[in-house]
Amino acid sequence: MSKSSEEERELSEEERELLWAIKGGGGFSYGIITEFVIETFELPWEMIKFEINWNKSRYVPEDKIFAIRDSAPTPTLTVLKAWEDVIASTDSEANQLVGTNLKITARHAPENAPFDPHAVSHSCTMYGYWEGDEDSLLKFIHKRFKSTGYALRPIKDTDKAGRKYNSKTEGNGDRYVPYGDQLMSSWDRYSFHNVDRLMQGLEGLPFPPDEDQPAPHKIISRLVNAQGLGEEGHYKLLKSLTSPLVLPGNEGLGLVTYITLGAITGNYYEHVITPEQKTKSAFPYKDKLFTIQYQTWWNETDGQKKEAQNNEVFTRVNRALDWMDVCRNYDIPNTSGAFISFKDSSVPTKTYFDKSYEELVRIKQTHARDPFNHFCSRKTII
Structure with missing residues (x-):
C-alpha cells in the first residue's frame, strides 16, 4: 500500500515492480526519487x-x-x-x-x-x-x-x-x-x-x-x-x-x-x-x-x-x-558476492545483484522512460 497524509491506495503492477527494484537495485538505475513517506517507530528507552x-x-x-x-x-x-x-x-x-x-x-x-x-x-x-x-x-x-x-x-x-x-x-x-x-x-x-x-x-x-x-x-x-x-x-x-x-x-x-x-x-x-x-x-x-x-x-x-x-x-x-x-x-x-555500497569497477555488475539481476534488468527495460539510458553510471543496471 502507498500511504500519505491524504490518501491510501493500491499500487499498480508497474509501481510494485519499481518499488521492489529501487530497494536494493543500486543508486541511479531507475530515476530520481523526489518524495517518499516513512513510518517512524518509537525510540528505545535507553x-x-x-x-x-x-x-x-x-x-x-x-x-x-x-x-x-x-x-x-x-x-x-x-x-x-x-x-x-x-x-x-x-x-x-x-x-x-x-x-x-x-x-x-x-x-x-x-x-x-x-x-x-x-x-x-x-x-x-x-x-x-x-x-x-x-x-x-x-x-x-x-x-x-x-x-x-x-x-x-x-x-x-x-x-x-x-x-x-x-x-x-x-x-x-x-x-x-x-x-x-x-x-x-x-x-x-x-x-x-x-x-x-x-x-x-x-x-x-x-x-x-x-x-x-x-x-x-x-x-x-x-x-x-x-x-x-x-x-x-x-x-x-x-x-x-x-x-x-x-x-x-x-x-x-x-x-x-x-x-x-x-x-x-x-x-x-x-x-x-x-x-x-x-x-x-x-x-x-x-x-x-x-x-x-x-x-x-x-x-x-x-x-x-x-x-x-x-x-x-x-x-x-x-x-x-x-x-x-x-x-x-x-x-x-x-x-x-559483493555489496553494492562498496563498488569496484573490476567486479562484474551481476555479482552485486546476484539472483535479482535478471529481474532488475527486465524491470528497467520494461518500465524505464529513458530510451537513451541517461540513468546509467558504473555498476547501475544496464
Missing part, C-alpha cells in the same frame, strides 16, 4: 554505544611504528569466533544487540613466513549498540567474551541516548541528550586525527567523519554465507590479513589497512524484520550472515600532495592497493 578492544595497537616512538605491545596477545581466531557466535546467536538476550561491527587491522608478515592461524594476533575492535541498561550490557559482554581477554572502553554518559535522556524537566537534574547526537560513529573509517593523537601520547576518541579531512580510500567487499565462515574460512581470512604487502610504519604515515565485518543478520534482525518484508526488496543477500569490507585509507596534507611521488605515503599506497587486489581474489570458503 541505547548504549560500546567498544571492546583486543591487542590494542600502540605507538612506539623509538621505532616510529604502531605495534601490539601485549605480553600475551589474544589470538585473532578466538575473537573472530566469539563475535561470529554472538551475531548468529538465537538467545533472547541477543535481541538487545541492535548492531555490531568487528574491525581487524591487517599486519605485516615477512615473505614466506610461517603462518599459524591459531596463534596470529591482530589489533581488533568490536563496536556495538545495545538496547538496554549498562548492567545488562556488562553481563552480556562478560558472558560472551570472558574467555577472550577483552578490554571494554569505559562507558560514558555521552555514549547513552534514548527516551530516558531525551527530555528535560527544570530543577530535577535530568540531562538532555538529543537522540543520535551521542551515537554517531566513525566505524566506517580509521581517522588520521586519532592516529595523530595517539602519536602524541593522547587517547584516540570516536570522531564523526565529517569533522575530519576527507581522505582517499578504496573498499572492496564480499559476504559470508548463512552457515558462517567455518574452520577453513577462518584460516583463510586471517591469512589474507597477514601479508608482506602491508608495510611496517604505514599507520604512522596515515596509511591504514583493515577489514570491517558487519552483521546483517542474527536474532535482532530476525526479530524486527518479518519474512514478508524480506521479499519486498531487490537486495539479493538477505540470507548472508555478515559482510567483509576490505579497506585502505590514506591521508595526504597539502604539502604532501605537492611533493607527489616524493612523499612517503605516495610510495606505499600502490603496495597497499596490491594487498586489496590479492584480498579480492583470495579463496575464502563460504563467501560469495
Whole structure:
C-alpha cells in the first residue's frame, strides 16, 4: 500500500515492480526519487554505544611504528569466533544487540613466513549498540567474551541516548541528550586525527567523519554465507590479513589497512524484520550472515600532495592497493558476492545483484522512460 497524509491506495503492477527494484537495485538505475513517506517507530528507552578492544595497537616512538605491545596477545581466531557466535546467536538476550561491527587491522608478515592461524594476533575492535541498561550490557559482554581477554572502553554518559535522556524537566537534574547526537560513529573509517593523537601520547576518541579531512580510500567487499565462515574460512581470512604487502610504519604515515565485518543478520534482525518484508526488496543477500569490507585509507596534507611521488605515503599506497587486489581474489570458503555500497569497477555488475539481476534488468527495460539510458553510471543496471 502507498500511504500519505491524504490518501491510501493500491499500487499498480508497474509501481510494485519499481518499488521492489529501487530497494536494493543500486543508486541511479531507475530515476530520481523526489518524495517518499516513512513510518517512524518509537525510540528505545535507553541505547548504549560500546567498544571492546583486543591487542590494542600502540605507538612506539623509538621505532616510529604502531605495534601490539601485549605480553600475551589474544589470538585473532578466538575473537573472530566469539563475535561470529554472538551475531548468529538465537538467545533472547541477543535481541538487545541492535548492531555490531568487528574491525581487524591487517599486519605485516615477512615473505614466506610461517603462518599459524591459531596463534596470529591482530589489533581488533568490536563496536556495538545495545538496547538496554549498562548492567545488562556488562553481563552480556562478560558472558560472551570472558574467555577472550577483552578490554571494554569505559562507558560514558555521552555514549547513552534514548527516551530516558531525551527530555528535560527544570530543577530535577535530568540531562538532555538529543537522540543520535551521542551515537554517531566513525566505524566506517580509521581517522588520521586519532592516529595523530595517539602519536602524541593522547587517547584516540570516536570522531564523526565529517569533522575530519576527507581522505582517499578504496573498499572492496564480499559476504559470508548463512552457515558462517567455518574452520577453513577462518584460516583463510586471517591469512589474507597477514601479508608482506602491508608495510611496517604505514599507520604512522596515515596509511591504514583493515577489514570491517558487519552483521546483517542474527536474532535482532530476525526479530524486527518479518519474512514478508524480506521479499519486498531487490537486495539479493538477505540470507548472508555478515559482510567483509576490505579497506585502505590514506591521508595526504597539502604539502604532501605537492611533493607527489616524493612523499612517503605516495610510495606505499600502490603496495597497499596490491594487498586489496590479492584480498579480492583470495579463496575464502563460504563467501560469495559483493555489496553494492562498496563498488569496484573490476567486479562484474551481476555479482552485486546476484539472483535479482535478471529481474532488475527486465524491470528497467520494461518500465524505464529513458530510451537513451541517461540513468546509467558504473555498476547501475544496464
